[in-house]
Amino acid sequence: MTVCEYKPGLEGIPAAQSSISYVDGKQGILEYRGIRIEDLAEKSTFLETSYLLIWGELPTKAELEAFESEIRYHRRIKYRIRDMMKCFPETGHPMDALQASAAALGLFYSRRALDNPAYIRQAVVRLLAKIPTMVAAFQLMRKGNDPVRPRDDLDYAGNFLYMLNEREPDPLAARIFDVCLTLHAEHTMNASTFSARVTASTLTDPYAVVASAVGTLAGPLHGGANEEVITMLEEIGSVENVRPWLDNLPPKSKIMGFGHRVYKVKDPRATILQSLAEQLFEKFGHDKYYDIAVELEKAVEEKLGPKGIYPNVDFYSGLVYRKMAIPTDLFTPVFAIARVAGWLAHWKEQLGENRIFRPTQMYTGDRGAAYIPIDQR
Numbered sequence: 001m002t003v004c005e006y007k008p009g010l011e012g013i014p015a016a017q018s019s020i021s022y023v024d025g026k027q028g029i030l031e032y033r034g035i036r037i038e039d040l041a042e043k044s045t046f047l048e049t050s051y052l053l054i055w056g057e058l059p060t061k062a063e064l065e066a067f068e069s070e071i072r073y074h075r076r077i078k079y080r081i082r083d084m085m086k087c088f089p090e091t092g093h094p095m096d097a098l099q100a101s102a103a104a105l106g107l108f109y110s111r112r113a114l115d116n117p118a119y120i121r122q123a124v125v126r127l128l129a130k131i132p133t134m135v136a137a138f139q140l141m142r143k144g145n146d147p148v149r150p151r152d153d154l155d156y157a158g159n160f161l162y163m164l165n166e167r168e169p170d171p172l173a174a175r176i177f178d179v180c181l182t183l184h185a186e187h188t189m190n191a192s193t194f195s196a197r198v199t200a201s202t203l204t205d206p207y208a209v210v211a212s213a214v215g216t217l218a219g220p221l222h223g224g225a226n227e228e229v230i231t232m233l234e235e236i237g238s239v240e241n242v243r244p245w246l247d248n249l250p251p252k253s254k255i256m257g258f259g260h261r262v263y264k265v266k267d268p269r270a271t272i273l274q275s276l277a278e279q280l281f282e283k284f285g286h287d288k289y290y291d292i293a294v295e296l297e298k299a300v301e302e303k304l305g306p307k308g309i310y311p312n313v314d315f316y317s318g319l320v321y322r323k324m325a326i327p328t329d330l331f332t333p334v335f336a337i338a339r340v341a342g343w344l345a346h347w348k349e350q351l352g353e354n355r356i357f358r359p360t361q362m363y364t365g366d367r368g369a370a371y372i373p374i375d376q377r
């Protein structure tokens with residue numbers, strides 16, 4: 001076997017062959033199944049895009065209606081899952097609650113009939129349908145309230161906002177939320193997708209695949225950065241303080257919402273999210289943290305632009321969610337709701353060409369060391 005150079009973080013190492021999405025990090029291009037993200041954001045819906053990602057083609061009208069109706073039918077969660085979630089501490093992070101709840105679905109639905117297309121379809125439908133219900137249920141229950149039942153007359157995005165806020169969603173907010181889900185649905189071999197594929201490669205059940213990916217997404221270097229961005233903007237506090245704050249950062253500090261392993265220009269999703277934030281401000285009023293964010297983007301570009309450090313997807317998303325009254329610690333669970341589509345697409349693709357992931361390592365420890373009895377150490 002050829003000995004390869006060690007690349008920390010597997011930078012530049014292909015981990016799979018995939019036809020699901022494509023990123024050109026120099027030109028800032030993202031495509032799902034060959035279709036530009038800008039087109040999908042404008043013309044598609046999250047569920048249509050999910051179908052595209054998972055089954056490889058845009059659905060016909062009849063296929064889409066059938067898919068939407070199956071998802072609507074499976075939105076509710078079993079009372080035993082709800083009761084389990086009621087026992088979670090209300091101080092716990094919603095990503096931890098989501099990871100545990102996603103894994104718990106496996107207790108009810110796991111049969112591991114991975115060669116049966118009907119099982120694959122049911123798992124896809126159940127995960128897409130139930131994850132938003134579980135996120136909303138935890139939010140209400142941690143405030144001491146009962147979760148609300150999903151509403152069949154509302155679409156995917158509108159129903160989530162309804163379950164979360166217990167009131168009729170504004171149509172513009174619901175449409176913008178749906179676009180946000182489309183933007184977050186998939187992104188090549190990111191850390192959580194890699195995690196999903198590794199888990200999938202053992203032929204475990206899809207609920208375990210999604211639970212492991214949720215755990216990976218939660219970290220502040222990945223999906224968790226959207227929450228950290230708002231904390232950072234709050235800490236900066238004013239437009240005037242942006243440059244002093246930046247100048248006083250300890251060397252090598254990571255500015256949340258900036259930088260990317262692949263993009264060396266502004267992430268195309270950040271550009272769209274910024275314009276979605278502006279649309280929301282026109283209808284619902286301005287947010288002073290947006291001005292801080294714009295000034296920070298300018299200042300970081302001047303300082304770190306030559307190194308290819310620009311806003312990523314997590315920089316403007318929180319400003320959009322804030323206007324929808326989504327609590328800050330739900331930003332990453334919202335990312336997860338969307339990314340379930342990408343994880344499932346990769347799960348399905350992995351099963352089609354499966355070989356268990358089992359890389360190697362470069363051993364740096366001792367060999368043949370003596371065992372020292374405890375009283376001689």
Ligand code: SDX
Pocket residue numbers: 009186187188189190191220221222223225252253254255256257258259260261262304307309312313314
């Ligand atoms: C997501 O992979 C995906 O596709 C992920 C994602 C998706 O849709 O799935 O796009 C979603 O996870 C977005 C990223 C969210 N994370 C953050 O916003 C956290 C802040 N950003 C970073 O820590 C960082 O940029 C990463 C984690 C996103 C990427 O890390 P890399 O590729 O390992 O880069 P690195 O940490 O090795 O940095 C390379 C250089 C370093 O400088 P030098 O030591 O070479 O001089 O760039 C600098 C870093 O210090 N750098 C930053 C920076 N990010 C990189 N400097 C300041 N602020 C930053 N944010």
